[in-house]
Amino acid sequence: MSVHLIEAVRFNDAGDRVEMVRWGRGHRKGDGSPGWEAVTTEHDVSLVVDALHFGDEVATAFRVGNEMVLGPRVHIVIHQHGIEDIDTIDHDVPGRTLADLPRF
Numbered sequence: 001m002s003v004h005l006i007e008a009v010r011f012n013d014a015g016d017r018v019e020m021v022r023w024g025r026g027h028r029k030g031d032g033s034p035g036w037e038a039v040t041t042e043h044d045v046s047l048v049v050d051a052l053h054f055g056d057e058v059a060t061a062f063r064v065g066n067e068m069v070l071g072p073r074v075h076i077v078i079h080q081h082g083i084e085d086i087d088t089i090d091h092d093v094p095g096r097t098l099a100d101l102p103r104f
Contacts, residue, residue: 005061008102071096
């Protein structure tokens with residue numbers, strides 16, 4: 001099982017679904033903060049959905065000052081017509097949703 005961190009997103013034109021993510025394989029640094037094992041890359045959200053189906057953990061990562069902090073985990077949501085998408089598990093954390101991540 002791998003851990004992936006999403007640091008930025010691209011939504012569709014309607015703004016109601018994530019189309020792409022900028023993410024990378026994550027790990028914890030010695031101080032407990034999130035880090036990446038490699039350079040982050042931009043991919044279609046379907047790869048995130050596949051990773052979740054395979055049992056990988058996916059979470060958000062937010063920049064606060066000069067630090068990267070771990071945000072809520074991500075899970076699969078199913079929209080009308082069976083379209084699979086992602087969303088954060090905890091919607092009650094102000095400023096820590098997919099919509100709060102930087103856009104690209």
